[in-house]
Every structure is written in C-alpha cells, then in structure tokens.
Amino acid sequence: xxxxxxxxxxxxxxxxxxxxxxxxxxxxxxxxxxxxxxxxxxxxxxxxxxxxxxxxxxxxxxxxxxxxxxxxxxxxxxxxxxxxxxxxxxxxxxxxxxxxxxxxxxxxxxxxxxxxxxxxxxxxxxxxxxxxxxxxxxxxxxxxxxxxx
Amino acid sequence: xxxxxxxxxxxxxxxxxxxxxxxxxxxxxxxxxxxxxxxxxxxxxxxxxxxxxxxxxxxxxxxxxxxxxxxxxxxxxxxxxxxxxxxxxxxxxxxxxxxxxxxxxxxxxxxxxxxxxxxxxxxxxxxxxxxxxxxxxxxxxxxxxxxxxxx
Amino acid sequence: xxxxxxxxxxxxxxxxxxxxxxxxxxxxxxxxxxxxxxxxxxxxxxxxxxxxxxxxxxxxxxxxxxxxxxxxxxxxxxxxxxxxxxxxxxxxxxxxxxxxxxxxxxxxxxxxxxxxxxxxxxxxxxxxxxxxxxxxxxxxxxxxxxxxxxxxxxxxxxxxxxxxxxxxxxxxxxxxxxxxxxxxxxxxxxxxxx
Numbered sequence: 001x002x003x004x005x006x007x008x009x010x011x012x013x014x015x016x017x018x019x020x021x022x023x024x025x026x027x028x029x030x031x032x033x034x035x036x037x038x039x040x041x042x043x044x045x046x047x048x049x050x051x052x053x054x055x056x057x058x059x060x061x062x063x064x065x066x067x068x069x070x071x072x073x074x075x076x077x078x079x080x081x082x083x084x085x086x087x088x089x090x091x092x093x094x095x096x097x098x099x100x101x102x103x104x105x106x107x108x109x110x111x112x113x114x115x116x117x118x119x120x121x122x123x124x125x126x127x128x129x130x131x132x133x134x135x136x137x138x139x140x141x142x143x144x145x146x147x148x149x
Numbered sequence: 150x151x152x153x154x155x156x157x158x159x160x161x162x163x164x165x166x167x168x169x170x171x172x173x174x175x176x177x178x179x180x181x182x183x184x185x186x187x188x189x190x191x192x193x194x195x196x197x198x199x200x201x202x203x204x205x206x207x208x209x210x211x212x213x214x215x216x217x218x219x220x221x222x223x224x225x226x227x228x229x230x231x232x233x234x235x236x237x238x239x240x241x242x243x244x245x246x247x248x249x250x251x252x253x254x255x256x257x258x259x260x261x262x263x264x265x266x267x268x269x270x271x272x273x274x275x276x277x278x279x280x281x282x283x284x285x286x287x288x289x290x291x292x293x294x295x296x297x298x299x300x
Numbered sequence: 301x302x303x304x305x306x307x308x309x310x311x312x313x314x315x316x317x318x319x320x321x322x323x324x325x326x327x328x329x330x331x332x333x334x335x336x337x338x339x340x341x342x343x344x345x346x347x348x349x350x351x352x353x354x355x356x357x358x359x360x361x362x363x364x365x366x367x368x369x370x371x372x373x374x375x376x377x378x379x380x381x382x383x384x385x386x387x388x389x390x391x392x393x394x395x396x397x398x399x400x401x402x403x404x405x406x407x408x409x410x411x412x413x414x415x416x417x418x419x420x421x422x423x424x425x426x427x428x429x430x431x432x433x434x435x436x437x438x439x440x441x442x443x444x445x446x447x448x449x450x451x452x453x454x455x456x457x458x459x460x461x462x463x464x465x466x467x468x469x470x471x472x473x474x475x476x477x478x479x480x481x482x483x484x485x486x487x488x489x490x491x492x493x494x
Contacts, residue, residue, distance in 0.1 A: 033216075035414050036216050036414050036415060037354075038308035038309070038310075038350055038354070038358075039308070039310065039350075040350055040351045040352070040354075041354050066281065066282075068169060068170065068281065068282040068283060069280060069281055069282050069283050069288050070283075071280070071288060072280055072281060072288070099280065099288075100279060100280045100281075100288075102278055102281070121276050121277050121278060121279075122274075122275050122276020122277060122278075122293060123275060123276070124253065124275050124276065124293065124295060125251070125275065125295070125297050126250060126251050126297050127217065127219065127251065127253075128217050129216055129217045129218065129416045130414070131413055131414070132412065132413045134250075139275075139276040139278070139293070141278060141279060143279075195355045195380075215380035215381075215416070216414070216415055216416050217416075218383075218416060246381075247381060248381045248382065248383070
C-alpha cells in the first residue's frame with residue numbers, strides 16, 4: 001500500500017489563515033471565498049457547514065458532512081496535487097466511514113479530482129460570480145472503493 | 150398567485166411528510182408512522198427568505214448568496230393542486246422580486262416528482278449525485294435541478 | 301503587486317481608524333460623532349460590524365503596494381437585492397496627496413468585480429474639494445441636498461450621484477479609444493520620421 005501523506009488538523013483560526021494564504025486557489029473551497037468574506041464570516045460558514053480542514057504542506061484540504069446522508073462528504077482541496085486529497089479520502093473512509101464524496105469546483109480551475117478517481121457528474125451553470133464574470137461549477141463524485149490509493 | 154412573507158400563524162405549514170430540502174416537497178403517501186415530519190425553521194437570519202403560498206405550503210429560498218445571486222429553493226406543500234402555477238410564481242419571485250440570477254434545488258427521482266412541471270418553468274437537470282440522501286433505510290440518488298435567468 | 305489593494309478590515313486596524321475618525325478634516329468632511337465617543341465605544345462598534353454586520357455594513361482597509369495601510373473604505377445602505385450600496389472612504393492624512401483617487405478607484409473596482417454591486421452611490425459634502433473641485437462636484441451631482449449633515453458646528457450641503465455598471469463600461473471604452481487614438485498618432489509620427 002502507498003504511504004499516505006500525513007494531514008495536520010487545523011482549528012478554525014488556523015484554517016482561515018491557511019485558506020487566505022492560498023490566494024485564488026481558496027476561492028470556492030467548500031463554497032467559501034476569502035476575497036468576499038471576512039474572517040468572521042468565514043468562521044460562521046465553516047461552523048454552519050460543520051467543516052473540518054487540514055493542511056498538507058502548502059495545500060489545504062477539507063470536508064463538510066452531507067447532513068442528509070452521513071456516509072457522504074463534500075470535499076475540497078486548494079491544489080491540483082492529488083496526494084493531499086488522497087490522504088483526506090483515506091481519512092474519511094477509515095474514520096468517518098464515508099462511502100461517497102462530492103466535490104464542487106469552479107470551472108477553469110486546475111484540480112485533482114479526476115486523478116483521484118472522481119467522475120464528473122454535472123455542471124452548475126453561472127453558479128458563481130468572480131472577477132466581473134459568471135463562472136460555472138463542475139460537480140464531481142468519487143466512491144471510496146475506487147478513490148482510495 | 151402571489152407569495153407572501155411568513156407570519157407566526159403560518160407555523161403549521163412548515164412541517165409535513167416530505168423529504169428534507171426537496172425542491173418539490175410533496176406529501177409522501179407511505180411516510181413511516183414513527184418518523185417525525187420534516188420541518189423548516191421560521192426565518193431567523195438574512196441568509197434565507199421564507200415565503201408562504203397561502204393555503205398550500207411554504208417556499209424557502211435558502212443558502213441565499215447575494216454575491217453569486219443565487220439561492221437553493223425548497224418547497225413544502227400540503228397538496229398538489231395548482232402546482233404548475235406555484236412553480237411559475239416561485240421562479241418569478243426568485244428572479245424578479247429577489248433579483249436572483251439562478252435558483253436551484255434537490256430533486257429525488259425515487260419519489261417520482263413531477264419533473265415535467267419543473268422543465269415547463271425552465272428548470273433543467275444539472276447534476277446527478279449518487280447516494281446523496283437517505284430514505285427507507287438506504288442511501289438514494291439525488292439530482293440538482295436549476296434555472297438561470299436570461300437577461 | 302497592484303498599486304492599491306482592498307482587504308477586509310480587521311481588529312488590528314481599529315486603532316488607526318479610530319485616530320482617523322477624530323482627525324479634523326475627517327470630522328468636517330464626513331461626520332464628527334467620534335469626538336464625543338469613547339475609544340471603547342468606537343472599537344465595539346467596529347468590532348460588531350466586522351463580526352456580525354456583514355449584511356448591512358462592511359469595512360475595508362485600503363493598502364498601498366507595500367501593504368501599508370493608506371486608508372479605509374466602507375459601504376452602508378447595502379441593498380443586496382438591488383445590488384446597490386453607498387460607498388464612503390477616508391485616506392490617512394499622510395497619503396492624501398498621492399493615493400486618494402487610486403483608493404476610490406480600487407474600492408469601486410472591488411465592489412463591482414467581487415461583491416457584484418451594480419450601482420454605487422457617492423456622497424460628498426459640497427465644501428469638500430479634497431478630491432474633486434467645486435466645478436467637478438457640480439458636474440457630478442445628481443442631487444444636492446441642503447441641510448444633509450451637521451458637522452463641526454455647521455449644516456452642510458451634500459452632493460449625491462450614482463455610478464452604474466454601464467457608466468463604468470462607457471468610461472472604460474472612452475479611455476480605451478483615447479489611448480488608441482494617441483497610439484495611432486504616435487505611430488503615424490514615427491512612420492513620418494522614417
């Protein structure tokens with residue numbers, strides 16, 4: 001079995017600081033946006049999503065449980081490197097007993113979901129407004145049995 | 150038909166035997182007798198707009214995002230009469246009154262919602278998410294349906 | 301690094317803004333409530349705004365190219381449905397000569413590009429000619445409201461005008477056309493010399 005990258009759990013303040021340091025890559029992360037939301041608003045959103053964030057080097061990964069289906073989690077990553085995401089999926093499968101994962105990624109942003117075995121299952125048109133323009137959001141789904149390394 | 154704001158006397162309309170968060174929450178015939186009805190809370194913050202379709206039920210524009218000008222809609226109805234007119238009103242209220250650019254919501258195919266009516270008012274199926282909610286002891290698929298305002 | 305950036309106002313900015321609220325020109329040109337308010341009261345107000353006032357008011361910090369705080373801008377009367385808000389700004393005294401226009405421009409850009417505002421309402425008291433001359437104020441003003449504000453012992457008249465998305469698009473197109481015209485003229489001159 002491939003060695004899994006270690007993840008560092010982030011408390012809310014650290015999570016926000018790390019997200020802000022990721023610049024544009026953090027825009028749309030679990031629906032958050034450090035450009036339009038200040039720290040208090042980001043903290044409130046993270047709390048309402050029941051999100052947990054982790055760092056792996058310079059990458060931030062995180063998840064929010066699907067409250068309608070506890071075996072499913074929404075996941076996000078600030079980088080196109082698949083390893084941090086694989087580590088998160090391993091954690092979610094092992095310790096949260098997740099069987100499926102959903103990712104919603106702004107179109108045009110390089111991402112690692114296909115590399116991690118996710119399949120694109122839809123497009124949400126004009127779901128975001130950023131830099132004076134509408135942006136579609138791509139919806140990916142991964143399954144624990146095919147996404148784990 | 151017009152949607153109006155929520156009043157304290159509308160509390161009974163906020164609970165019923167429908168799936169939580171459903172775009173078209175219609176009463177499910179075989180709702181388990183021990184299951185509590187699905188309930189939405191009265192409006193408490195500016196992140197949602199709770200409207201009442203008098204005599205029918207509620208229409209809730211939730212996850213309201215004013216930067217991205219969108220909302221997720223969930224509807225809970227105690228009957229199915231006038232559904233086509235209601236859906237037209239829901240879209241018009243979202244686009245013209247709330248000035249949103251996009252509304253979307255969850256549709257669960259297993260409960261056989263009248264998706265033709267959604268399509269009639271401009272909604273389209275945008276994504277299919279496997280195992281996205283829980284019903285009758287197992288995870289079931291859900292779809293995201295949305296409509297975008299054409300300016 | 302852009303010449304001017306806009307970031308969210310944080311708790312660390314409170315002392316600098318408190319000082320600015322009490323500066324003479326600020327009081328005359330915007331409002332003078334800070335003179336009779338305690339530090340704690342002012343700080344609590346700003347803290348409340350950044351913690352829970354997002355829906356009705358937002359504060360921003362304007363920074364120069366080295367990240368230094370140049371001033372502040374804030375939006376009030378936010379009408380999210382209509383995509384309108386009223387923009388106010390104040391530049392620290394030591395940066396007023398060089399940064400004023402850039403700060404205003406950056407704030408406008410942020411509101412349109414990121415917060416998706418369609419209409420920005422400007423209000424300038426008519427005696428305030430720090431950024432715009434009296435003639436320019438007259439030209440901009442769509443409404444002149446007498447007895448609008450009472451600052452530092454005097455009633456003030458305010459000039460109000462809106463800037464819409466279309467206004468900005470039109471201005472950018474005119475600027476682009478002007479730049480193109482100059483470039484064409486220079487090119488023609490160079491060709492004439494060779």
